[in-house]
Amino acid sequence: MIIINIDVMLAKHKIRSKELAEAIGITEQNLSILKTGKAKALRLTTLNAICEYLQCQPGDILEYRVNSKVKLNQIDKIEAI
Amino acid sequence: MNTQNKIKKISKTFHYLFLTIFVAIPVSHILSWSTLGKNSDLTSYFFIFNFVPLSLKILHPLTGGQKFLGFLISGIEILIIQVVVFYLIQLFKLYQKAEIFTLNNVRYFKKIGFLLLFSQLFKPICQALLSFVLTFKNPLELRVVAFDFTETNICILIAACLMILISWIMVEGCQLREEQQLTV
Numbered sequence: 001m002i003i004i005n006i007d008v009m010l011a012k013h014k015i016r017s018k019e020l021a022e023a024i025g026i027t028e029q030n031l032s033i034l035k036t037g038k039a040k041a042l043r044l045t046t047l048n049a050i051c052e053y054l055q056c057q058p059g060d061i062l063e064y065r066v067n068s069k070v071k072l073n074q075i076d077k078i079e080a081i
Numbered sequence: 082m083n084t085q086n087k088i089k090k091i092s093k094t095f096h097y098l099f100l101t102i103f104v105a106i107p108v109s110h111i112l113s114w115s116t117l118g119k120n121s122d123l124t125s126y127f128f129i130f131n132f133v134p135l136s137l138k139i140l141h142p143l144t145g146g147q148k149f150l151g152f153l154i155s156g157i158e159i160l161i162i163q164v165v166v167f168y169l170i171q172l173f174k175l176y177q178k179a180e181i182f183t184l185n186n187v188r189y190f191k192k193i194g195f196l197l198l199f200s201q202l203f204k205p206i207c208q209a210l211l212s213f214v215l216t217f218k219n220p221l222e223l224r225v226v227a228f229d230f231t232e233t234n235i236c237i238l239i240a241a242c243l244m245i246l247i248s249w250i251m252v253e254g255c256q257l258r259e260e261q262q263l264t265v
Contacts, residue, residue, distance in 0.1 A: 030265045041264040 003063045004042070006035050009054050024049035086181050092176035099170045105162065110159050114152040117143055137227060141218040150214045157205050161200045168193050182254040190251055194244030201238050205230065 010020060021031040026046060033039050047058055054060075143151070172189040180186065208228035216224045 026265060033263060034265045039258050039263050039265050043264065046265050 001065060001067050003065055004034055004037065004039070005061055005063055006031070008051070009056060009060060012056055015054070020050070020053065025052045087179055088181065089179060092173045096170060096173040096177060099166050099173065103166045103170060106159060106163060106166070110152070112158070114148050114155075117148060127223075137212055137215065137225065138223065139215050139219070140223060143215065144218065146216065147214055151211055154207055154211045154214060158200065158204065161203070162197055163195050165193055170195075182251060182258040184255060187248050187251045187255060190244055190248035194241050194248060197237055197241035201234050201241065204221075204228070204234065211264065 006020075010017065014024060017031050017035070018028055021028045024046065034042070047061065050056075051058060168189045172186060172193075175181075175183065175186055175189075205228040209226045212225050212227040219225075
């Protein structure tokens with residue numbers, strides 16, 4: 001699953017959520033949705049605005065982690081072989 | 082936002098309209114049965130709801146017992162209509178708050194659809210019972226058990242099926258709305 005590491009970047013740059021939300025033109029509520037991992041989709045324009053403001057790469061914000069369920073299924077498959 | 086304001090405005094009108102109908106139906110039902118007199122003209126009131134076939138002939142003044150039974154039997158259909166109107170009131174209340182693609186709306190659409198479907202399947206039974214009760218005092222050869230199934234019934238059945246279909250479409254709409262809300 002995709003993890004959004006906005007909190008880490010905010011702490012690094014010592015920026016508050018409210019400031020970032022205002023700067024990139026989204027509501028604090030939407031930013032909270034992003035931070036808590038409830039977002040179903042992220043617009044490229046929003047990602048672009050975040051990277052521009054925080055002077056970072058998309059890879060600094062987005063991280064892929066293998067889902068624990070998927071991991072267990074893969075382990076089961078390997079054991080079956 | 083302009084469309085939303087239009088929806089809110091018109092929904093308010095419909096909300097009050099259905100509230101009025103909700104009160105008017107049982108009041109007129111009680112009044113009509115209590116004032117039904119000799120050589121009763123069924124078309125004046127019953128025509129609205131088509132409780133019995135219009136060709137039904139009542140040859141004797143209705144007794145108190147007949148009126149009471151008639152009131153109860155037609156009351157079942159009235160109850161179904163009242164529940165439908167109640168759900169419509171709730172639906173337009175939600176539209177007034179600009180809640181359009183929500184699960185509550187879907188539930189009301191579904192309930193209205195199934196109630197309308199059920200009412201048309203139940204209607205012939207009601208009509209048959211009512212016609213028997215109303216013609217019970219007629220000479221033996223003129224007592225009837227009658228029901229009809231007209232184009233009005235077919236229209237209501239089609240409307241019911243459409244409401245159920247719309248409720249399924251609304252479920253898709255709810256999912257799209259949820260996705261849109263969670264798109265940053």
